[in-house]
Amino acid sequence: MPYNLLQSKKGIIFGALNDKSIAWKIAVRAHEEGAIFTLTNLPVSIRFGDIKNLCKECNAELIPADATNPDDLENLLKRSMEILGGKLDFILHCIGMSPNVRKNREYDDIDYNYFFNTIDISAISFHKLLQKAKKLDAINEWGSVVALSYIAAQRTLHGYNDMADAKALLESITRSFGYIYGTEKKVRINTISQSPIKTTAGSGVKGIQGLLDFTERMSPLGNATADECADFCITLFSDLTRKITMQNIYHDGGFSSMGMSLKAMTQYTKCLEEEE
Ligand SMILES: NC(=O)c1ccc[n+]([C@@H]2O[C@H](COP(=O)([O-])OP(=O)(O)OC[C@H]3O[C@@H](n4cnc5c(N)ncnc54)[C@H](O)[C@@H]3O)[C@@H](O)[C@H]2O)c1
Numbered sequence: 001m002p003y004n005l006l007q008s009k010k011g012i013i014f015g016a017l018n019d020k021s022i023a024w025k026i027a028v029r030a031h032e033e034g035a036i037f038t039l040t041n042l043p044v045s046i047r048f049g050d051i052k053n054l055c056k057e058c059n060a061e062l063i064p065a066d067a068t069n070p071d072d073l074e075n076l077l078k079r080s081m082e083i084l085g086g087k088l089d090f091i092l093h094c095i096g097m098s099p100n101v102r103k104n105r106e107y108d109d110i111d112y113n114y115f116f117n118t119i120d121i122s123a124i125s126f127h128k129l130l131q132k133a134k135k136l137d138a139i140n141e142w143g144s145v146v147a148l149s150y151i152a153a154q155r156t157l158h159g160y161n162d163m164a165d166a167k168a169l170l171e172s173i174t175r176s177f178g179y180i181y182g183t184e185k186k187v188r189i190n191t192i193s194q195s196p197i198k199t200t201a202g203s204g205v206k207g208i209q210g211l212l213d214f215t216e217r218m219s220p221l222g223n224a225t226a227d228e229c230a231d232f233c234i235t236l237f238s239d240l241t242r243k244i245t246m247q248n249i250y251h252d253g254g255f256s257s258m259g260m261s262l263k264a265m266t267q268y269t270k271c272l273e274e275e276e
Pocket residue numbers: 014015016017018020021022023041042045065066067068093094095096097121148149150193194195196197198199200201202203
């Protein structure tokens with residue numbers, strides 16, 4: 001149900017590939033809440049994905065950009081302000097990619113060029129974006145920047161590989177830049193640490209089906225869906241959360257506070273009994 005929480009707010013949304021993408025769901029909700037925004041993605045993802053349908057649905061212009069390229073980011077920010085008619089109120093960084101995961105390189109045998117790409121795409125791009133935005137003074141006071149993270153930044157999860165290091169850096173950039181941008185321009189920066197979801201990127205995580213089942217059994221409220229993530233993200237873009245900054249906020253049905261649940265224990269015991 002729309003609450004007009006983003007009425008006439010302007011923004012940029014990174015990372016919508018197809019209708020499974022978390023960014024896609026957030027774009028649809030932001031549109032429902034009255035926001036106007038541009039959409040962006042890599043040229044190759046635009047060719048192979050469905051983002052043009054989302055542009056139609058949200059009446060949004062598409063500006064191709066590689067988030068690791070500072071010139072692309074500058075063009076994206078300038079063009080977005082031209083198209084939307086002023087400075088921005090929100091930006092969503094909802095991108096990530098690990099060539100090591102894609103090429104099945106295990107964490108103790110990663111390729112370091114791939115590793116650098118992982119970190120550049122999934123974390124340093126956030127710094128590049130914030131640095132450009134601040135230099136261009138592209139974000140209004142009390143504007144909100146949100147990136148998507150995962151609990152592998154704090155806890156070791158089998159198979160998450162070098163994306164864990166990228167997420168740890170992403171959350172650190174959120175705090176370090178959040179301090180400076182908050183002090184000087186009253187811009188807030190946060191990450192949402194989201195439950196696993198079977199998106200295109202999520203499907204790359206080793207054993208995603210088992211992980212989804214485990215986190216569902218472990219979380220008192222169950223896994224948070226992409227639609228629920230969109231609802232939460234809208235509140236972070238809205239004026240209702242103006243004093244939240246430099247935070248990594250778990251949106252995971254309670255998973256991050258659990259050690260063991262009855263549902264998970266029951267399943268585990270069943271497997272042990274089957275082995276006997
Ligand atoms: N799916 C999950 O289980 C899950 C859980 C927690 C956090 N996240 C995070 O959510 C974010 C969105 O992922 P998703 O699950 O919606 O998957 P997705 O595959 O739909 O989205 C990933 C996006 O990153 C974009 N991208 C990759 N390299 C880029 C670059 N150089 N420049 C610009 N864009 C680039 C892709 O084109 C794609 O649109 C990621 O940061 C991911 O790590 C996902």
